[in-house]
Amino acid sequence: MSIRPVKSTSQAQPTMEGAGVHLHRAFGFADPTELDPFLLLDDFRNEDPSKYANGFPWHPHRGIETITYVLSGEVDHADSLGNQGKLRAGDVQWMTSGRGILHQEMPKGNASGQMHGFQLWANLPRDLKMTDPRYQDVEAKEIPLIEEDDGTRVKVIVGSFWGQTGPVDGIAADPQYLDVYVPAGVKKTLPVDTYRRAFAYVFEGAGAFAGASDPTGVLLEKEVMGEEVNIRDMSGNRTLVRFDTGDSITVQAGEEGVRFLLISGKPIEEPVAWHGPVVMNTQEELQQAFKELRNGTFIRPAH
Template sequence: MTLNILHRLHARPTADGDGVNIKRIADFSGRHLDPFLMIDEIRSNDESDYVGGFPPHPHRGIETFTYMKTGGFEHRDHMGNRAAIVAGDTQWMSTGRGVLHSEMPLPDETHGIHGFQIWVNMAAADKMREPRYTDSRAQGNPQASNAQGATLRALAGGWQWHDTQLEAPINGLSANARIADLMLDPNGQGQLESLEGERLILFVYQGELSNPALIEGTAVVADNPDSVTLQAGAQGAGVLVFTGSPLNEPVAHMGPFVMNTEQELRQAVMDYQAGKFGRM
């Protein structure tokens, strides 16, 4: 089925944390990626790009979802969680009313670090609930391959992949959000079926697609069809696939805080300065 593409977005270089170089697609207007807010990618074998990591910092009002392809990060937070999130692992943190955490690099000796952090917006009614944390280390993320050179790895939620139902160990993201990694051999082809949610987002992080025509570092937002067939170009492709239901709520953003009003942002800053996000 031909995709009805609503928006095209391009990853831009920036830096975050203690000088970590990343590429970012962000939308804090609520007009394009809703219910997603941001897709960050870090990919480097140069230690100077990531050695500073992400020292202790707060969040409120969002869910962070981390997925590592190479190397990893050590996560610590004020709730007492400590975990090495390494190649193939995923991690979900529903920050709610407040989390204080750090993420420090664990590079692969040869290939450095390659991974993603995705921000999912939370509904206004949930932004001040207690924080939640989970990761995939105990179970791993299931994947399956077809005969046309395509492999789908379920990262969040359930995915129908040809005759296989893949259930990721992480479920229950805000706004029915689901995430998968589609890995295509040169000229490989895969069909995504029984898609849920009102929006489909494709982010090509490696290679290119010939159908639809997308190059590396590009994301498209489309109305969600019942099914869609993706075809890689001669280089093959790696594609993050997202589905979700737009929240259609006001977005107020300031650094690590995403709320619905400016007053709520000011309150988040005051609460952090007063030590209400806990201690590490």
Template sequence: MAEFKVLNRVKGMPTSDGAGVRLNRVIGTPQLRHLDPFLMLDEFRSDKADDYIAGFPPHPHRGFETITYMLHGAMKHEDHLGNVGMLTTGGVQWMTAGEGIIHSEMPMQEDGLLWGFQFWLNLPANEKMKAPFYQDLAPEEIPEVQDDNDVLRRVVAGVSKGTKGPIQREATQPLMVDFRIQQATELEHDLPAGHKAFIYVYEGSVEVPEANVTLNRGELLAFTGESLKLVSSDKAGVLMVAGKPLEEPIVQYGPFVMNTAEEIQQAMVDYQNGVLAKVAEKV
């Protein structure tokens, strides 16, 4: 079994995106630019409408996948292909941008807590120009398992202790599990060999004995290894995410992620000339 190895420990960086939505960027900063195959992780969390009400008006993507996971609140997705989806508490939006998609994500509330995450998952070179795809998963479509140690596992992607999540991808083989810890306890979970992984603590704190660290809310630990053990002294919420590295060049410019600078330039030209949308409309 591969030895547990810490790659990085980071806290998020406050920033804004879209039309001024305040968020915490955890992957995609100078401290942790990428964690192959993951390109970005943002947490948005606020009960102040001014922090999120302007949302994310129409914008393009090419070359990767976006995953939005809601803990609380409601957002509406619309794209130029005609897809419309309502993302509510506990739901997931999984969108493959592929060769190109233009979409918006707008809050469907004027007050109260809006809390969730967006991940960017890279696509291999031979899939970057594939047809775009949109999948909207209602909360009840995410399998939940109540373990004996009073931990609720929500399995978004991959397979967790025999429970298969609704999202499966061959190239990156993502595993995404939300651990909702209800009391002081310990938990262990196996991870696929060769994957890069991270845990992000979104509530409370947890100890990672193999790393000899305690992570508090808002902290991420990136690591490799074939198992993970967590110890909690109270209630906590932890996202565990892993993926198979693509080990390919990453060239990013804003909402476009390709393998070469020439491909990025082409994406920009295609978007400016309206070709990106027209290509995608052939789907």
């Protein structure tokens, strides 16, 4: 077993998107090679409806896939293909924009006004950039939940893990997308395919990941493997943890336990030309996409 040391940690930064939705961006619009095939991760949570109610009105996408995972509240969605529906707490939507789609997402809070969810962008390889758009809507009840004797819980949203396979399939990046909870004081090692880029995003509690205090992974790995963990090295709320190479990660949960997304995927390793919601391989393809948006030919008939 080869524990992946932590390459870096960072805090999600507050920003606004759509029609004034206040959210925190874990990563995005920087170096697209860092977490290839993933481009962006947004954490949208708020208890004040005025900071999210105007939502994400009609906007285009081309060349990517977007993954929306709702924890609290609801998201009404519709698109230029005529699809419409509602994502409720625990539901997931995986949208392949392909050659182009227009859609909107309008969040609503729960009874106490709380709204919480995530949106991840995954790149599409060159040969699938112009594929047919499609949606996969998955209800919470369809997502496998693994419960260990030590209290660890893992929701398998995409990919296979500990004998369970998530319901979303046919994704270009062949990703693994897990929602992991490790209870207070528990130390857990989780497998991650050696050939995938991997990161964790902590959104509840705190935990120490092997290598978090030392880029080589030596110092904290010893602490995690031992009986005591230096609390200063805990990764807490809204922390992005990037992992180096290896075939597993180790986490020691803090006093309140830790809950995090564990996401990995196969790098595409192709040139990226990116502007806003459109991600292509060349500047010429990017310019063509925005030309089509202006002249009304962006949305094309199915192949």
